[in-house]
Amino acid sequence: MGKVIVVTSxxxxxxxxxxxxxxxxxxxxxxxxxxxxxxDVGLRNLxxxxxxxxRVVYDLINVxxxxxxxxxxxxxxxxxxxxxxxxxxxTRDKDNLTPEGVERVITELKRVFDWVICDSPxxxxxxxxxxxxxxxxxxxxxxPEVSSVRDSDRIIGLLDSKxxxxxxGERMEKHLLLTRYDANRAERGDMLKVEDVLEILSxxxxxxxxxxxDVLRASNIGSPVTLADARSAPAMAYFDAARRLxxxxxxxxxxxxxxxxFGKIFARRAA
Amino acid sequence: xxxxxxxxxxxxxxxxxxxxxxxxxxxxxxxWLIRLDDLAARSAGFFLGRPVVLDVTDLPIDRAQLKxxxxxxxxxxxxxxxxxxxxxxxxxxxxxxxxxxxxxxxDEAVAKEPIIELRNGEPKPVTPEVRSALQxxxxxxxxxxxxxxxxxxxxxxxxxxxxxxxEIIAGGSVHIYGTLRGRAMAGSLGNASARIxxxxxxxxxxxxxxxxxxxxxxxxxxxxxxxxxxxxGDSIIAEKLI
Ligand SMILES: Nc1ncnc2c1ncn2[C@@H]1O[C@H](COP(=O)(O)OP(=O)(O)OP(=O)(O)O)[C@@H](O)[C@H]1O
Ligand SMILES: [Mg+2]
Numbered sequence: 001m002g003k004v005i006v007v008t009s010x011x012x013x014x015x016x017x018x019x020x021x022x023x024x025x026x027x028x029x030x031x032x033x034x035x036x037x038x039x040d041v042g043l044r045n046l047x048x049x050x051x052x053x054x055r056v057v058y059d060l061i062n063v064x065x066x067x068x069x070x071x072x073x074x075x076x077x078x079x080x081x082x083x084x085x086x087x088x089x090x091t092r093d094k095d096n097l098t099p100e101g102v103e104r105v106i107t108e109l110k111r112v113f114d115w116v117i118c119d120s121p122x123x124x125x126x127x128x129x130x131x132x133x134x135x136x137x138x139x140x141x142x143x144p145e146v147s148s149v150r151d152s153d154r155i156i157g158l159l160d161s162k163x164x165x166x167x168x169g170e171r172m173e174k175h176l177l178l179t180r181y182d183a184n185r186a187e188r189g190d191m192l193k194v195e196d197v198l199e200i201l202s203x204x205x206x207x208x209x210x211x212x213x214d215v216l217r218a219s220n221i222g223s224p225v226t227l228a229d230a231r232s233a234p235a236m237a238y239f240d241a242a243r244r245l246x247x248x249x250x251x252x253x254x255x256x257x258x259x260x261x262f263g264k265i266f267a268r269r270a271a
Numbered sequence: 272x273x274x275x276x277x278x279x280x281x282x283x284x285x286x287x288x289x290x291x292x293x294x295x296x297x298x299x300x301x302x303w304l305i306r307l308d309d310l311a312a313r314s315a316g317f318f319l320g321r322p323v324v325l326d327v328t329d330l331p332i333d334r335a336q337l338k339x340x341x342x343x344x345x346x347x348x349x350x351x352x353x354x355x356x357x358x359x360x361x362x363x364x365x366x367x368x369x370x371x372x373x374x375x376x377x378d379e380a381v382a383k384e385p386i387i388e389l390r391n392g393e394p395k396p397v398t399p400e401v402r403s404a405l406q407x408x409x410x411x412x413x414x415x416x417x418x419x420x421x422x423x424x425x426x427x428x429x430x431x432x433x434x435x436x437x438e439i440i441a442g443g444s445v446h447i448y449g450t451l452r453g454r455a456m457a458g459s460l461g462n463a464s465a466r467i468x469x470x471x472x473x474x475x476x477x478x479x480x481x482x483x484x485x486x487x488x489x490x491x492x493x494x495x496x497x498x499x500x501x502x503x504g505d506s507i508i509a510e511k512l513i
Contacts, residue, residue: 150416153434157415199450202413202432 002033004106004116005245006135007177008159010151012122014143015179018215018225020119021049022235023139025224026242028083032114035074037105038088039131040121041097047087050077051222061089064101070108079227084113094127106134124154129162136165137173139206139245143180144192149200152176156203175206177241182211183256194254207241209234210255291352293481295326300340310483311347323349324370328356337361406443413449414439423460435475441465454478463502468512472498482507 007020017040024036038046041061047053052075058068063086070086077083086109089096109116120131132138138159142152156174165172178197185191198205210233218228226235226242233255240250296303325344327337341351353370354362362369406425413429414420416436420427423442432449438456439445444466445455451469458465458480467477472493477484479502489509497512 150435153416154436157418160412160415200432200434200452 002110002113002116003137004110004118004135005137005139006118006120006132006159007139007141008120008128008132008155009122009141009148010124010128010155011143011148014141014148015177015209015215016122016141017045017049017119018219019139019141019177019179019209019238020046020117021224022226022238023242023245024115024117025077025080025083026226026239027115027117027246028077028080029226030242030246031082032246033082033084033112034115034117035084035086035109035113037086037109037116037118039097039118039127041088041092041094041127042090043121044088044090046119047075047085048222049219049224050075050085052077052085052087053222056087059087059089059092060105061092061096063105064098065096070105079223097127097130099130099133102130103134124158128155129158132159132163134164135159135172137175137245139175139177140201140203141177141179142197142201144178144186144194144197146192149192149197152201156201174203175245176201176203177206177209179209180211181208181255183254186254186256205252206244207237208252208254209237209241291322291324293324293326293355294344294349295328296330296340298330298332300336300343304343307349308347322352324353324355325351325367326355327361330356332361334361334363334366337366341367414453416453432471433469435473444468451477457500458502465502467500468498470497472496472509477507479507 007016009016020036024034028034036046036050037060038044047056055075058073060073062068063070063073073086075085075087077085106116118131118135121127140152140155142148159172159174160166163172176198178194182191194208212232212234214229214232215225215234218225221228225232226238229235243250337357344351351367353368354366355370357369407428408422409428409430410420411430413431414433414437416434419438419440421440425441426443426446427439427441428446429439430448433439433447433451433453433455435452437453440456440459442460442462443457445457445468447455447469450471450473452473452475454476455467455474456478457467461480463480465479467479473495475486477500479500482502482505484507493509493511498509499512500507500509
């Protein structure tokens with residue numbers, strides 16, 4: 001059985017879709033079978049970042065409504081043969097995303113893939129709660145600024161109450177992915193410090209992704225940054241994060257700081 | 272036309288207790304409303320969506336004055352669900368119902384369980400440990416933004432932080448082994464000896480026995496410190512814990 005991961009944040013535009021694609025492509029490069037699922041019905045983006053927008057025939061809603069088979073809707077990546085995309089619908093109403101339908105699709109995907117990575121829409125409405133509903137693990141994407149941190153805190157509350165895991169009384173594993181980290185702004189002190197974000201959210205850190213033009217460049221050519229430019233700083237940070245997701249223990253480095261860092265933060269217990 | 276009774280199911284009537292905010296205005300109402308506006312401006316949304324009971328015990332007012340006050344409050348989005356201590360002559364049709372028998376401790380017949388509720392319909396995230404005679408609960412994880420822990424029966428202890436946008440409402444004292452960034456209200460059913468303790472004070476609002484203090488009213492030197500707060504007369508006193 002594969003692992004289901006939700007990539008979520010509360011706040012919009014913090015890097016969920018970018019991270020879904022980058023982590024998915026990084027895991028697939030380890031020869032693991034990966035599907036990235038777009039839950040952002042009506043505002044789909046993942047197909048663009050994956051460079052598959054012209055290949056979308058059927059989507060998640062078609063599968064849920066029984067209009068297409070799952071195998072018809074899955075799009076295999078042109079570069080990595082273990083990487084697949086299940087696109088969202090751009091035109092259908094998001095009310096078509098039913099809890100039963102989502103459960104059926106996720107169960108089916110888990111049987112075939114090692115990793116099912118769900119790209120959540122922003123907000124705390126049904127799209128976001130359905131994306132997290134069947135997750136085994138959550139990647140909470142946060143930018144180092146107060147509104148993003150507070151929204152992430154809110155989302156962590158929902159992960160601990162509205163998911164199947166929570167309802168069964170189990171503990172949802174949650175990981176913080178700090179994205180768009182700008183070393184210069186951190187230097188000047190106009191961003192929250194990594195320690196402060198960790199102290200507020202008290203969940204373990206999966207990685208810190210630097211703010212970088214490489215991310216924009218990659219999405220402009222329709223490629224996850226871990227495929228477009230594997231040597232770039234954000235790609236390397238995503239590769240490390242993917243290894244941690246897969247269970248490896250690696251030291252975390254803060255972009256722009258030379259010292260390899262803080263065992264103490266990384267060793268913090270999972271909340 | 273005669274309506275036929277086609278559905279044999281009986282109507283279910285359940286008892287349930289809710290924690291209401293009680294406002295006890297004093298005269299003149301104009302002054303009191305200014306103070307209320309001041310509080311509301313500084314703790315945005317505090318009354319929104321909460322049941323509010325108006326306590327008019329011993330106030331020498333007539334029906335028209337009460338009606339005006341209720342209108343003023345409605346204009347501030349404070350909706351009155353009931354009136355406590357009102358003479359029958361000032362109540363009646365068109366007025367919120369009279370309420371009696373509000374009590375600081377839960378009625379066993381109505382609520383056997385502690386009320387720990389998260390607003391916005393979220394089920395509770397943690398199973399609190401209930402100790403002897405429901406006098407205290409311990410929550411072993413952070414209270415997240417948007418969550419409320421409401422425990423009128425006694426003390427609340429949080430092992431973890433209380434986020435900005437989260438709140439703890441206790442009948443007794445509040446103990447936070449972490450950072451208090453949100454709101455903590457102790458002695459919320461009228462207990463002036465309740466206290467608030469936290470390992471690090473970054474609170475948006477603290478209240479004891481209905482007396483409030485906002486972040487900006489707190490001495491700057493207390494920020495980020497281990498602090499205890501208690502009530503002396505009508506003011507909240509804060510002191511660093513060593
Ligand atoms: N590390 C980064 N450096 C620079 N730009 C980034 C980085 N991460 C994301 N971005 C840019 O930020 C924008 C938002 O990213 P993305 O679409 O991944 O966010 P999202 O959380 O999925 O947004 P939404 O909530 O709208 O779905 C995009 O233009 C993306 O290219
Ligand atoms: Mg997105």
